[in-house]
Amino acid sequence: MYFTFLAAVSEAEPPSSMSRMCVLQLKCEQYWPDNENEEKMYGDIGVTLTSVERTVDFVVRSFELRKADVVRCAKQFHYTTWPDHGVPIRASPIIAFRRRVRAHDDSNPGIIIVHCRYQAC
Numbered sequence: 001m002y003f004t005f006l007a008a009v010s011e012a013e014p015p016s017s018m019s020r021m022c023v024l025q026l027k028c029e030q031y032w033p034d035n036e037n038e039e040k041m042y043g044d045i046g047v048t049l050t051s052v053e054r055t056v057d058f059v060v061r062s063f064e065l066r067k068a069d070v071v072r073c074a075k076q077f078h079y080t081t082w083p084d085h086g087v088p089i090r091a092s093p094i095i096a097f098r099r100r101v102r103a104h105d106d107s108n109p110g111i112i113i114v115h116c117r118y119q120a121c
Contacts, residue, residue, distance in 0.1 A: 031047070032047055032049055032061060032063060032076070033047060033048065033049045034049075035049065036049050036050065036051065036052060037049070037050070039066075044067055044068070045065060045066070045067050046065070046066040046067070047063055047064075047065055047066075048063060048064040048065075048066070049061060049062075049063060050062045050063060050064050050073075055096075056081070056093070057079065057080060057081045057093035057096065057097060058077060058078055058079045058080055058081075058093075058096075058097050058100070059076075059078045059080060060075065060076070060077055060078070060100065061075070061076040061078065062074070062075050062076075063075070063076065075104060077097065077100065077101050077104075079094075079097050081093060
């Protein structure tokens with residue numbers, strides 16, 4: 001299990017002899033609410049998750065971002081099945097993801113920000 005995050009990487013502590021079965025490494029902090037219509041505050045910026053579309057290989061989330069009286073909408077395309085090391089075995093899920101991103105509504109142009117969960121990317 002992993003998440004795509006926008007924050008600094010933090011290393012997990014080395015496993016002890018008692019915890020060799022499962023080690024969960026939190027790469028960064030999640031920067032969106034867990035539930036639809038829930039607002040999470042980050043300083044003076046409110047982030048509300050307005051919709052979620054899940055597929056086998058990616059998730060598309062829509063957000064409402066609020067700072068004082070200014071409200072903006074944003075969409076997150078989160079590819080969830082990229083392996084920790086190496087590249088995916090099949091290209092078809094990546095092609096489907098790219099098509100979904102490109103099919104996004106062009107009537108409201110904006111910028112696309114691409115990030116990964118490691119600082120080295």
